[in-house]
Amino acid sequence: MSDEGMFDTDASLARSTRRSLEIEAELGTDPSRFRILTGDRPTGNLHIGHYFGSLENRVRIARMGVETMVLIADYQVITDRDGVGPIRERVYSLLADYLAAGLDENDVTIFAHSAVPALNQLMLPFLSLVTDAELRRNPTVKAETDDTGDRPMSGLMLTYPVHQAADILFCKANLVPVGKDQLPHLEQARVIARRFDERYGRADESQPVFPAPEALLSKSGTVLGLDGTKMSKSKNNTIEIGMSADQTAKLLKRAVTDSNRTITYDPVNRPEVSNLVNLAALCLDRDPVDVAAQIGDGGGGGLKKLVTEAVNEKFAPIRARRAELVADPGHLERVLADGNARANAIADATLDEVRTAMRMSY
Template sequence: MTTDDLASSTSDASLARTQARSAAIETEIDADPSRFRVLTGDRPTGNLHLGHYFGTLRNRVRLQRRGVETFILVADYQVITDRDGVGPIRERVFSLLADYLAAGLDPEATTIFTHSSVPALNQLMLPFLSLVTDSELRRNPTVKAEFDATGGRPMSGLLLTYPVHQAADILFCKANLVPVGKDQLPHLEQARVVARRFDERYGRGGLDAPVFPQPEALLTKAPSVLGTDGEKMSKSRGNVIEIGMDADATAKALKKAVTDSDRNITFDPVGRPAVSNLLTLAALASDGDEVELAAQIGDGGGGALKKVVTEAINEHLAPVRARRAELAADPAYLLSVLRRGNERANAIAEETLDQVRGAMQMDYTTAP
């Protein structure tokens, strides 16, 4: 066995253990959801689309309804990790908030907050950065991928330290569960390393347990949803179906979706990825099965397929879009939701920072 083979085998074994633990966590949530606190979030770089909706939003709502305390970060500071400006960020933050609430997230049960509004969270970056090395950061797969995507332009310090910022996001509220895909596991491992090293270096500051838990992964089975051109759904490619689109705009976008020349519709993700992606979208929106939908369409061709997909998506999203329109028309309510979320996140972050100062012997509020 070569070194590469050994590394691959070790990686496979580690993933298998993570998958087994994730499955066990699902059972533990059913037994006692109060044991868990979830942290997840999005960068406000554009409007949310069907990839977000089916890939993450529905899972967040599912966890909320199961009684899991959830924190959702609108990562506005992370917008500038690889960009020269913030763009229409305020508009995008409130667009995300409207999408969240319209999809079913309840601000009474879920804390929604922004990076820039929680100073104590960001202050954790200083001690956390002392716990990791330059080489560890440069080896992080996401840092490498993001750097490659910049086309060779110099890496910003914020991009290099992106994994540590994510560790602060997770640990400030002592989240012990993070929904991730397998590609995001290195980021979660960085947070676990930071939590462990903080305990080893500074101790517990008189607490009964480490200041920070070592968060675990809840591996999500997010469906792979492609854009209308058969490539990864991305606003920059102009191939998205946004949650906030109306029915006519959705129909117009799907009318341009690529298929192929075979009129007989079959579900074959490898051989017919574009056709299969449309079947997956229809199945997700209708709680149907791709193979059965393909059989129903038969030799109706791409036109019939697009009609089925359009009707399924528009029918599924109709109540979401109606609620979203109500929310967008009430910016004062959206602002109140964000204020409450920011206030709660700040209170928790300040408490955590006080514990960090205590463990680091930097608490100067009491006499020696």
């Protein structure tokens, strides 16, 4: 692929979709071939949209035996914010969500950006491999440019795609679970990996320093918020994973529906109702059309009752486990410290390899 076409979204999506289906089959036969990098920014508590959009799939993949690296991207909080907020509390809250959802600290490596210096040091050689114009063409950076108005964009925001490339490449992850909107970031990482090898390569030239990471596209559709728009912490329309059953019930009572008492699954014409039907279906592991048929003429009240029961039943064991974890902060600290140590060992080895390739081992 030429670098000029690295952000050709339509072509990239079609190619990634085909390859993602092939990878799913390969995961079932030989999971040891893959190392996955995934993670989140600690900007607040995870909600059920996060769970069904990515977290549930991470647990599935890790349980298949795929080596999994989970990044708590604390440095990336300040790409588009003036401060970090209550960052320590949010980091450990995120860790509790991960573990409660089923990620096993003995099988996965959970670590924080700021605790792995060698990862961040890779930013320097990587930045030399991209141009200002390429970074500004990245959809996330371009959107930030359009949204900031007269406010200057930070250098960290401009180089956000390169930082993400460092996240992926430091551990030589060859698979990254993403949504289609994140494909340009992954393509940037692929370009950087290739350019590094073209410019420096290995001393023995037997294989590239970095593998070209591939995308594992998310299968789950977007879970909308309680107001029918995208679920977002900033919109206050979420149900957090760690909320109580009573809190969940109160929030779902104010969820947007419509005046038609007959419940159907019709995402195009009835997006709010269909979102609630889909949420119940996800929790119950059933087809949304069948769930809608079960409610029938029960109206919005019947729909909300079923959704509330389904969500609370689905998340009851996760919430119970989360409460145990939060009550033992020492355990959470040990889990993160162990993950940081493992990530540092990997990052240090990769940085040594990079410096050797660059003839900078002194």
